[in-house]
Amino acid sequence: MNLPNKLTVLRVCMVPVFVFLMLFDGLGDAGKYAATAVFVAASATDWLDGYLARKNHLITDFGKFMDPIADKLLVCSALICLVEKGLLAAWIVIVIIGREFIISGFRLVASDKGTVIAASYWGKFKTVSQMVLVILLLLDLGGVFDTVAAVLTWVALALTVISLVDYLRKNWGVLDGQM
DSSP: HHHHHHHHHHHHHHHHHHHHHHOOGGHHHHHHHHHHHHHHHHHHHHHHHHHHHTTTTTOOHHHHHHHHHHHHHHHHHHHHHHHHHSSSHHHHHHHHHHHHHHHHHHHHHHHHTTTTOOOOHHHHHHHHHHHHHHHHHHOOTTTTHHHHHHHHHHHHHHHHHHHHHHHHHTHEEEEEEEE
């Protein structure tokens, strides 16, 4: 297994640590900051594994398949924790997770047909916006950051829908047998 793929697996392994730190109330603010640090580190592996894979020509089908799944596990876990903490509306998370299920379904159908569908730029923008949103909401800094987080919530939601429409448009052939 190459280094980028190991980083992807590491990101998956960081999810339960993040969730524990986020939801275990006995840690107080230290838990919130530790959860944020784990989330930031895990998010950084998303950028780093892609960079290393492209730079060193280490792109694999495993990476194309698992990298988006690792991102979904990380971000969706964080969003669910934020709902639990009362920092994000459940309907927003439902829209985001619904998009992820639809895309995952498309990827599974494509995989069954021998096709691996990599993430698009819209999907990458969506993921980055969601990761930054999660960090802002985790830190809960107040003041102007609340306004920034509110705006970023709508941006992330819009990018979620735009990336879904783009993905469906580009990959509809998976369902009708043309891919």
